Amino acid sequence: MDIKEKLAILADAAKYDASCASSGSKRAGVKGSLGNTQGMGICHSYTPDGRCISLLKVLLTNFCIFDCSYCINRISSDVKRAKFSVDDVVWLTIEFYKRNYIEGLFLSSGVIRSPDHTMEEMIAVAKKLRTEHKFGGYIHLKAVAGASEELVQKAGLWADRLSANIELPKQADLDQLAPAKTHVQIEQVMGSIQDKIVENRADKKTIKSTPIYAPGGQSTQMIVGATGSTDLDILGTSSRLYGDYGLKRVYYSAFSPIPKGDPRLPLKQAPLVREHRLYQADWLLRYYGFDYKELLDPASPQLDLQLDPKTAWAVGHRAFFPIDVNKAPREHLLRIPGFGVRTVDKIIKTRTQRNLTLADLSKLKVSIDKARYFITTADRNSSVTLLDDEHLKARLQKTKIIQPTLFELMGVSDGTGTGGS
Amino acid sequence: MRTVSFADGFKGWRNAARVLLAYKIAPHDIEWQEDGKSSALLWDDHKIDWQTMGASAPKLGLNVSRRFLDMAEAVSFHRNPEKWQLLYSLIWRLTYENPKLLDLSIDEQVQSFLSMEHSVRRDAHKAKAFVRFRKIEQAEGDLYCAWHEPEHPLLAYVAPFFQDRFSVMKWTILTPDQSVHWDGSVLKWGPGCSQEEGPKGDTLEDLWGCYYKSIFNPARVKLKAMRSEMPKKYWHSMPETQLIEELIFESDARVDAMIRATPASAADFIPLVKDLETLRAALPSCSACDLCAKATQGVFGMGNPRAKLMLVGEQPGEREDEIGLPFQGPAGQLLQSVLDKASLGRDEIYMTNAVKAFKHRREGKRRIHEKPTPREVGTCKAWLQAELASVKPTVVLCLGLTAALAVLGQSVRLMDVRDKVLDVGNGLKVIVTHHPAHILRIQDGEEKAAALLELESALQLARDLSLA
Numbered sequence: 090m091d092i093k094e095k096l097a098i099l100a101d102a103a104k105y106d107a108s109c110a111s112s113g114s115k116r117a118g119v120k121g122s123l124g125n126t127q128g129m130g131i132c133h134s135y136t137p138d139g140r141c142i143s144l145l146k147v148l149l150t151n152f153c154i155f156d157c158s159y160c161i162n163r164i165s166s167d168v169k170r171a172k173f174s175v176d177d178v179v180w181l182t183i184e185f186y187k188r189n190y191i192e193g194l195f196l197s198s199g200v201i202r203s204p205d206h207t208m209e210e211m212i213a214v215a216k217k218l219r220t221e222h223k224f225g226g227y228i229h230l231k232a233v234a235g236a237s238e239e240l241v242q243k244a245g246l247w248a249d250r251l252s253a254n255i256e257l258p259k260q261a262d263l264d265q266l267a268p269a270k271t272h273v274q275i276e277q278v279m280g281s282i283q284d285k286i287v288e289n290r291a292d293k294k295t296i297k298s299t300p301i302y303a304p305g306g307q308s309t310q311m312i313v314g315a316t317g318s319t320d321l322d323i324l325g326t327s328s329r330l331y332g333d334y335g336l337k338r339v340y341y342s343a344f345s346p347i348p349k350g351d352p353r354l355p356l357k358q359a360p361l362v363r364e365h366r367l368y369q370a371d372w373l374l375r376y377y378g379f380d381y382k383e384l385l386d387p388a389s390p391q392l393d394l395q396l397d398p399k400t401a402w403a404v405g406h407r408a409f410f411p412i413d414v415n416k417a418p419r420e421h422l423l424r425i426p427g428f429g430v431r432t433v434d435k436i437i438k439t440r441t442q443r444n445l446t447l448a449d450l451s452k453l454k455v456s457i458d459k460a461r462y463f464i465t466t467a468d469r470n471s472s473v474t475l476l477d478d479e480h481l482k483a484r485l486q487k488t489k490i491i492q493p494t495l496f497e498l499m500g501v502s503d504g505t506g507t508g509g510s
Numbered sequence: 511m512r513t514v515s516f517a518d519g520f521k522g523w524r525n526a527a528r529v530l531l532a533y534k535i536a537p538h539d540i541e542w543q544e545d546g547k548s549s550a551l552l553w554d555d556h557k558i559d560w561q562t563m564g565a566s567a568p569k570l571g572l573n574v575s576r577r578f579l580d581m582a583e584a585v586s587f588h589r590n591p592e593k594w595q596l597l598y599s600l601i602w603r604l605t606y607e608n609p610k611l612l613d614l615s616i617d618e619q620v621q622s623f624l625s626m627e628h629s630v631r632r633d634a635h636k637a638k639a640f641v642r643f644r645k646i647e648q649a650e651g652d653l654y655c656a657w658h659e660p661e662h663p664l665l666a667y668v669a670p671f672f673q674d675r676f677s678v679m680k681w682t683i684l685t686p687d688q689s690v691h692w693d694g695s696v697l698k699w700g701p702g703c704s705q706e707e708g709p710k711g712d713t714l715e716d717l718w719g720c721y722y723k724s725i726f727n728p729a730r731v732k733l734k735a736m737r738s739e740m741p742k743k744y745w746h747s748m749p750e751t752q753l754i755e756e757l758i759f760e761s762d763a764r765v766d767a768m769i770r771a772t773p774a775s776a777a778d779f780i781p782l783v784k785d786l787e788t789l790r791a792a793l794p795s796c797s798a799c800d801l802c803a804k805a806t807q808g809v810f811g812m813g814n815p816r817a818k819l820m821l822v823g824e825q826p827g828e829r830e831d832e833i834g835l836p837f838q839g840p841a842g843q844l845l846q847s848v849l850d851k852a853s854l855g856r857d858e859i860y861m862t863n864a865v866k867a868f869k870h871r872r873e874g875k876r877r878i879h880e881k882p883t884p885r886e887v888g889t890c891k892a893w894l895q896a897e898l899a900s901v902k903p904t905v906v907l908c909l910g911l912t913a914a915l916a917v918l919g920q921s922v923r924l925m926d927v928r929d930k931v932l933d934v935g936n937g938l939k940v941i942v943t944h945h946p947a948h949i950l951r952i953q954d955g956e957e958k959a960a961a962l963l964e965l966e967s968a969l970q971l972a973r974d975l976s977l978a
Contacts, residue, residue: 093720100724118674125675131639134750135740136725137758139732146725154921156888164921165888181717187654187679188643190718203926223678264935268919271935345729361730438613449616 090171096181098171102151102162103197106254106310107342111143111192111227113305114249124186124193124226126249131192144195144229145185149173149211153199157267159257159315159344162199172201178214179222186226193227193249194218204235208244215247229305234270238281245285250305250337253278258311258318258326265316279334282307286335306337313364315344319390320363324370324381331375341367366392373398376430377423395486400426403463404482410463411473415444425463426485427456459485513556517545519666520586524579527598528572529564537602542594574604578612584630585623587664596622633661637668640744641683644709654681657708658747663687669697684708705747715749722750728761729768774798776892784896786815793866799889801867801882806831811862811897818976819854820903821845821861822894822913824945825882831868836861841947845909848946848962852970860901864916865890879947887916904937905976907969910945918942928964931975939975943968 111130118125132141150172151162161168182194196214200207211230218224232241232253245251253275257263260272282303289302309330311323327339343364370392373379377399384398385391393401403410403426412421414436422433432453439445439453444467451457461472462481475481514530516522523542530540540558572579582597600623604611614620643654654676665683669690672683682691684707689700736754745751779796781788790810794802802808809826812835821837829839837845849856864887870877882890894916898906908914915921917940918932924942932940944961952958 093717096717096720097724100721104725104727118677121678123676123678131635132739133639134722134748135736136722136727137733137736137754137761138727138730139735139739140727141739142722142725145721156884156915156919156921163888164915165884167883167885184714185718185721187676188645188712188714188718189641189656189676268934343730345727361732435615438610439615442608442610442614443616445616452616452621 092177092181095171095173095177096147098169099147099149099151099173102168102199103146103148103195105161105342105345106146106195106197106231107140107340108229108252108308108310108338109141109143109146109195110250110305110308110338111229113337114227115304116225116249119223119225122223122225123183124224126192126225126227130227133190133192142190143192144227145182145191145193146195146197147173147178147181149178149196149198149207149214150201151199152201154202155200155267155269157256157270159266159312175210175213175217179217182218182226183222183224186224191226193224193229195229195231197231198233200233200235204233205237205240208233208236208240212240212244212247215244219247227305232278232282234275234278236278238277241278241281242285245282245303246300248303250307251282251303252308252310253282254310255326255330255339256310256312257316258313258323259316262316262318276330276334279307279309279330279336283334307334308336308338308340310340310342312344313341313367314360319385320367320370320392321381321385321387321390323367324374324385327371328374328381339371341371360394362394363392366394366398370398378420379424396482397426399424400459400485404485407476407481410476411465412463413465414450415440415467425460427459511541511556512539512558513541513543514558514560515543515545516560519544520583523586523594523597524572525564526560527601529560530558530598531572531601531605533563534606537595537599540598542598544591544594572601573609574601575612578604581623581627584634584667585626587630587634587662587667588626589662590626593626596626630662630664630667634664634668636660636741636744637664638671640740640748641672642748643681644712645714646709651680654679655684655709656682656747657684657703657705659686659705659744661743665690666699673697708747711749719750719753723753723757726757728757728764731758731761733758774889776890780892780896784900786811786897786900789893789896789900793893796866796893798892799867799886801865801869801886801890805868805870807834808866809834809836809863809868810866810893811860812836812856813860814857815860815901817858817860817901818904819859819972820898820901820906821859821909822906822917823861823863823909824912824947825863825865826868827879827947828868828870828877836863840950841945844946844950844962848966848969851966852973854969854973860897860903862894862897864894864913866893882912884915884921887912891916903976905939905941905972907972908940908942909965910948911942913945914940914942929968931971941968941972941975 112128114126115128116126130143132143134142136142151168152170152172153162153164156163156165178196185191186193196211198207198211215228215230218228228248229250230244230248232244232251234253255272255275256267256270263270263272285302286306289299293299293301313323330336330339341364343361370384373384374381384402392398412425419433419437422428422436432455435453436445446468447457447466447470450466461470462476464470465473514526516526585593585597596619599619611617612620615624637658637660641656641658643656646653646655665685665688672681673692680693682689684703686704687702689702691698691700776796776798779792779798781792793808793810796802796808809830823836826836827839827841830836865882869880869882871880906917908917911922911924918934922942927942934940944965946965949958949961949965952961
């Protein structure tokens with residue numbers, strides 16, 4: 090099998106992993122070595138599914154001993170199988186990188202022989218890139234479920250980022266679709282990566298020359314809509330993972346039907362808007378000071394698909410409003426629908442010099458159509474009288490708003506092309 | 511109105527601005543004139559001789575923030591020539607009116623400044639992302655050459671990025687405005703050129719296109735997201751964009767094909783009522799695969815419907831196929847002797863197979879056993895799951911690795927699991943051992959005896975656990 094055939098099979102098999110971020114790691118170019126990493130990461134191309142290509146994202150092999158039904162590579166699927174050699178992956182990475190197609194490599198794999206054997210081969214790729222080719226670009230390695238702690242820790246010496254996929258929101262989902270996997274086992278891997286990162290950062294404080302371990306931190310991915318788990322379950326799990334393992338990102342991947350999929354899976358694509366709403370809610374947890382329990386509760390465990398989660402929260406908590414844009418503290422401004430983090434920071438700076446009017450806010454790119462019911466400004470804002478209107482929700486749904494992308498709202502672009510954008 | 515003429519881009523502008531600020535020359539009194547960028551003839555007496563003035567200036571510090579200067583440098587690469595006037599107005603106001611002017615994002619000039627800065631920064635980011643090098647083999651070492659068309663003439667702004675990243679390569683970036691070449695030690699600047707004069711192709715683009723196609727998920731098409739991040743104006747120098755039309759065109763058909771390719775599963779044939787008798791009666795109507803049709807009949811499990819211990823084999827053999835009951839042939843007889851030794855009666859346990867039909871090939875009149883594929887195990891698994899759900903054993907003894915795959919959902923090696931009690935959740939314990947048919951096939955006497963001993967002890971262990 091030639092390398093093009095292998096590439097077609099092993100890239101195809103890797104595409105269900107949403108993560109492709111090349112962010113969070115900064116390594117200046119070193120004389121005599123190829124490549125560097127920038128804090129922000131760069132998206133080198135975009136495919137018609139709206140996702141970015143930042144890294145060469147491939148599997149080392151799609152042979153697998155597991156039978157996880159949501160996975161195209163499960164043992165009982167009759168997809169075409171292939172395996173890259175270590176040298177194949179190293180060559181592709183270097184050649185793509187030299188042409189400025191990519192920021193680096195994201196290597197994952199089906200499990201062959203044993204989790205440890207698989208992990209060792211993946212480490213061999215990273216090590217060869219770093220030592221023989223003096224490769225300074227980005228390397229993201231997937232921690233193989235069930236690989237020994239020692240190997241996972243070794244992987245972090247060569248990789249910028251490590252990740253172990255939590256796969257599905259709840260253990261019950263795994264029991265149903267991936268009987269051989271457990272959250273306990275996956276979280277052990279996360280815990281061991283986190284321990285090593287903490288230890289390494291402490292060492293680095295005392296001894297500056299300590300090589301940095303997994304500078305880009307760790308992330309994980311959850312498949313959404315393959316089982317009946319609710320958004321409350323999903324955000325609860327994310328919230329716990331952010332707290333317990335210091336994850337940089339949780340990626341949500343709307344379940345999409347896979348070729349030759351397991352019959353127990355839904356045939357239909359989970360709605361992309363649900364994935365989008367989950368990313369919005371995730372952002373609210375990380376940057377807007379919300380707790381997931383404020384957004385959802387057992388009585389209404391699903392995010393509103395019609396309204397973004399912040400607006401939905403505001404409609405349900407009208408007593409909190411109206412907010413005086415010229416006086417309210419930052420954490421209150423962050424709760425106003427249509428206000429992004431960057432906008433809020435601009436408002437805080439501007440209002441020390443001048444009281445803001447509605448017209449000023451639209452200059453600052455606030456989504457006025459959304460925000461106007463919830464704020465008072467220096468001039469008269471007549472819309473605020475509609476705050477307690479029984480049709481407020483309907484009004485908000487009707488407003489056709491050109492939404493800034495999440496990344497614009499956040500003022501970051503971290504090289505991710507997930508549904509978050 | 512007097513003219514300030516300067517050269518050398520942002521650096522030149524900054525030097526001039528420093529002098530003019532020191533002499534308090536107000537923005538509305540002057541017009542900025544970048545050398546070589548004007549066709550108008552200017553009288554010398556209209557020009558401000560800032561170089562001479564600078565030599566005798568009282569104090570030439572620029573009292574503005576580093577942040578402003580960094581942003582101003584970006585703005586200096588904007589294609590709009592009015593940028594110089596805007597920059598001077600801002601630096602004037604920052605110096606003499608409001609040192610916190612930049613915080614006032616609603617100010618009209620600050621807004622133009624921010625939007626020009628944003629436009630240049632985004633264009634620079636896209637240049638770093640979308641430049642596509644093509645390898646040109648040369649005697650003195652490979653050259654990586656790219657042609658790229660940025661919105662603003664910002665090659666000098668992004669060149670340090672490429673210099674840092676690709677310091678070990680020799681490379682050239684051509685744009686319509688100018689070009690730059692890195693020979694491994696210094697950057698050399700040259701004139702711009704058209705795309706036709708740029709590099710022609712690279713054999714690696716075939717692999718890159720293959721990657722681009724394969725990583726695209728046809729089940730989720732989001733063209734707006736793609737176009738907003740990768741605007742069409744950049745497409746003409748990116749080889750992979752030639753595939754976009756074809757990918758979109760094919761996507762619906764690919765998703766349909768995906769859904770059609772979903773394998774059949776026995777799950778579609780399992781009756782709603784899941785007691786053993788109803789299940790057994792429904793088996794003949796299952797057509798999830800064609801194995802049953804090619805065999806004499808499907809063979810359902812048998813034994814105690816309340817058994818604590820369940821034995822799972824691979825598939826029926828020739829004899830079982832004829833009779834319609836599991837474990838009847840030579841392997842069944844061997845198993846019987848092992849059961850006897852453990853004092854277990856067939857009525858105490860439940861016995862079944864991972865795959866319910868005899869898979870075989872014909873050689874003349876003989877029917878030769880063939881191992882079921884993992885796919886076939888997956889298709890048939892729903893029957894086994896229904897049996898497990900109905901009987902609710904506490905211990906399952908897997909005879910052979912096919913049974914283990916069906917029960918554990920994972921392919922295992924015997925050496926990894928022998929002598930182990932695997933806890934698979936819900937209080938169910940699983941033990942994996944040899945299939946009796948496998949023991950019958952072993953030629954070596956000693957090995958055979960050892961394997962038999964293993965089967966015996968595994969069964970005894972399973973029995974003890976199920977009684978506990």
